[in-house]
Amino acid sequence: MPATDSSSAAAPLTSIGRSIRSLRRDQIPSFPPPSTADPTHHASSDLxxxxxxxxxxxxxxxxxxxxxxxxxxxxxxxxxxxxxxxxxxxxxxxxxxxxxxxxxxxxxxxxxxxxxxxxxxxxxxxxxxxxxxxxxxxxxxxxxxxxxxxxxxxxxxxxxxxxxxxxxxxxxxxxxxxxxxxxxxxxxxxxxxxxxxxxxRGNRDARAHGQGHHRRSSSGGSSGAGSSNHLRSLSWSVSRAWSxxxxxxxxxxxxxxxxxxxxxxxxxxxxxxxxxxxxxxxxxxxxxxxxxxxxxxxxxxxxxxxxxxxxxxxxxxxxxxxxxxxxxxxxxxxxxxxxxxxxxxxxxxxxxxxxxxxxxxxxxxxxxxxxxxxxxxxxxxxxxxxxxxxxxxxxxxxxxxxxxxxxxxxxxxxxxxxx
The missing domain is CATH 1.20.1170 (Hemolysin E; Chain: A;)
Structure with a gap:
């Protein structure tokens, strides 16, 4: 997902940049959700x-x-x-x-x-x-x-x-x-x-883009394999001015x-x-x-x-x-x-x-x-x-x-x- 910037204009409410389906495909499994049998866990429907x-x-x-x-x-x-x-x-x-x-x-x-x-x-x-x-x-x-x-x-x-x-x-x-x-x-x-x-963005997709190709980074520049910015070319990146x-x-x-x-x-x-x-x-x-x-x-x-x-x-x-x-x-x-x-x-x-x-x-x-x-x-x-x-x-x-x-x-x- 492209980097956000605190000074940039707000994105349209209906725009998310990527579908949730593709995001969930890339997701690493996380810890299981809290058990509803746990007395400290409130049932969402009753909250x-x-x-x-x-x-x-x-x-x-x-x-x-x-x-x-x-x-x-x-x-x-x-x-x-x-x-x-x-x-x-x-x-x-x-x-x-x-x-x-x-x-x-x-x-x-x-x-x-x-x-x-x-x-x-x-x-x-x-x-x-x-x-x-x-x-x-x-x-x-x-x-x-x-x-x-x-x-x-x-x-x-x-x-x-x-x-x-x-x-x-x-x-x-x-x-x-x-x-x-x-x-x-x-x-x-x-x-x-x-x-x-x-x-x-999945690492597999990033590697596919990085092998023998140049890609424009989110900060506006382009970079390719072998340069000092090689790692930036393999993925979405915040700009160098990001804070x-x-x-x-x-x-x-x-x-x-x-x-x-x-x-x-x-x-x-x-x-x-x-x-x-x-x-x-x-x-x-x-x-x-x-x-x-x-x-x-x-x-x-x-x-x-x-x-x-x-x-x-x-x-x-x-x-x-x-x-x-x-x-x-x-x-x-x-x-x-x-x-x-x-x-x-x-x-x-x-x-x-x-x-x-x-x-x-x-x-x-x-x-x-x-x-x-x-x-x-x-x-x-x-x-x-x-x-x-x-x-x-x-x-x-x-x-x-x-x-x-x-x-x-x-x-x-x-x-x-x-x-």
């Missing part, structure tokens, strides 16, 4: 606007739970829970709009509010692409981390001290990793801006707070649309905070009235992530994801303890290096287990937004009062 708001409040509160068994804020596991909550909210929001008849969403003032929400949701599609490319970048970092861990853990004689060649090889891998992470941090996205692809920070501002800026008259006229559905808009922004903002993105920034202002049941949890979530970004050790990080911070800490620690090491290593120093190597192994395993499931959920977020938008905009395009 009312007020109940939907309370449901959103409960889901957000669960993300803030201080339970020791809960995953840490901004870890891979926590980010997956965040997307679980978003997908459930979006599915229940869709069911709510259609619960009283599809024509309800096509009548004023709800049609205007729903159209505004989906124009904001389109901006989130580019962010899904950017986050997926950020996850690819973390995979590249993991490869260097795995090299260092493997070298230090593959001693032919576990009883013998680590040799100079092993230490040098591990240090080189970690130095290369540090350079890659610095390039991304200082370059406003590094290779992320060049690798951006869309969930709306995650500006996209977030477009999603969350000036959210229209429903007026009492609109709430009454829509039977509370206007408040549900506002709820979903706020949840969309906070989830998109948290993803950009956690994962490396092109021109990543968290300066988008966000505030909501306090009279909504979910306003407390959503504001607390926003403030906690903002506080985390301001911590001294996190200010210059490529992303706030807990595992990215562990990569930085483990790499720095191992480089420091092996700096100017004398060989053979003294017993205490050898034990310290081996302990640090085990930390590398643990981080590698955590990334190996968590990156692919998270990417599948980001992909599901992309497709679910497209599907919901298509269904409801089809409704909005019909004459008022028809089903």
């Amino acid at each position: 009312e606007p007020d109940a939907f708001q309370r449901r959103a409040a409960d889901l957000l509160s669960d993300l803030l739970a201080a339970d020791p068994s809960s995953p840490d804020l901004l870890s891979l596991a926590w980010t997956r829970r965040l997307l679980d909550s978003f997908l459930l909210c979006l599915e229940e929001f869709r069911a709510l709009l259609f619960a009283s008849g599809a024509a309800a969403a096509a009548r004023p003032p709800l049609d205007r509010l729903v159209a505004d929400f989906f124009e904001r949701a389109v901006k989130a599609l580019d962010l899904c692409n950017a986050v997926r490319d950020g996850l690819d970048l973390v995979r590249q970092w993991r490869k260097h981390l795995a090299i260092a861990a493997s070298v230090l853990a593959s001693s032919p004689d576990p009883a013998a001290p680590l040799g100079e060649a092993q230490i040098r090889r591990a240090r080189k891998a970690l130095t290369d990793l540090t350079i890659l992470m610095l390039d991304d941090r200082d370059g406003g996205g590094g290779v992320v801006g060049q690798r951006n692809r869309s969930f709306g 995650a920070a500006r996209q977030l501002q477009a999603i969350g800026g000036g959210l229209p707070v429903p007026r009492p008259h609109d709430i009454a006229a829509t039977g509370g559905l206007a408040s549900a649309v506002y709820t979903m808009s706020a949840v969309l922004f906070v989830v998109a903002w948290a993803l950009v905070a956690a994962i490396p993105c092109q021109d990543r920034g968290l300066q988008a202002h966000f505030s909501v009235p306090r009279n909504f049941p979910w306003s407390g949890p959503v504001t607390t979530l926003y403030e906690r992530i903002l506080e985390e970004s301001k911590k001294k050790e996190r200010k210059n990080s490529c992303g706030l994801l807990k595992e990215i911070h562990q990569i930085e800490l483990c790499s720095r620690h191992l480089i420091e303890i092996t700096d100017a090491a004398e060989f053979p290593l003294p017993e205490e120093k050898d034990a310290e290096v081996r302990e640090a190597a085990q930390e590398l192994v643990q981080v590698c395993e955590s990334l190996k287990d968590g990156l692919d499931p998270l990417e599948r959920q980001v992909r599901e977020m992309f497709h679910r937004i497209v599907r919901t938008r298509t269904e409801i905009l089809d409704c909005l395009s019909r004459p008022h009062g028809t089903e």
Whole structure:
């Protein structure tokens, strides 16, 4: 799907760019939907606007739970829970709009509010692409981390001290990793801006277009195999001037707070649309905070009235992530994801303890290096287990937004009062 731009004119309501059938064909299977036997899952047909708001409040509160068994804020596991909550909210929001008849969403003032929400949701599609490319970048970092861990853990004689060649090889891998992470941090996205692809286009189709052919990119230029823009020619791409920070501002800026008259006229559905808009922004903002993105920034202002049941949890979530970004050790990080911070800490620690090491290593120093190597192994395993499931959920977020938008905009395009 072509990239969206926060400064571009709004697309026609009836235009989605690709049919939902082709999008679903390309989709990677996601996690199963919540079981209706689960007592915490509300039956969509029984959900009312007020109940939907309370449901959103409960889901957000669960993300803030201080339970020791809960995953840490901004870890891979926590980010997956965040997307679980978003997908459930979006599915229940869709069911709510259609619960009283599809024509309800096509009548004023709800049609205007729903159209505004989906124009904001389109901006989130580019962010899904950017986050997926950020996850690819973390995979590249993991490869260097795995090299260092493997070298230090593959001693032919576990009883013998680590040799100079092993230490040098591990240090080189970690130095290369540090350079890659610095390039991304200082370059406003590094290779992320060049690798951006869309969930709306299958890799097989992209390869077919890239083999021996030149194709015009979404930014207006053409590129072919062998050039520095080769990766851009294989897929849809945001332009080099695209900015995650500006996209977030477009999603969350000036959210229209429903007026009492609109709430009454829509039977509370206007408040549900506002709820979903706020949840969309906070989830998109948290993803950009956690994962490396092109021109990543968290300066988008966000505030909501306090009279909504979910306003407390959503504001607390926003403030906690903002506080985390301001911590001294996190200010210059490529992303706030807990595992990215562990990569930085483990790499720095191992480089420091092996700096100017004398060989053979003294017993205490050898034990310290081996302990640090085990930390590398643990981080590698955590990334190996968590990156692919998270990417599948980001992909599901992309497709679910497209599907919901298509269904409801089809409704909005019909004459008022028809089903």
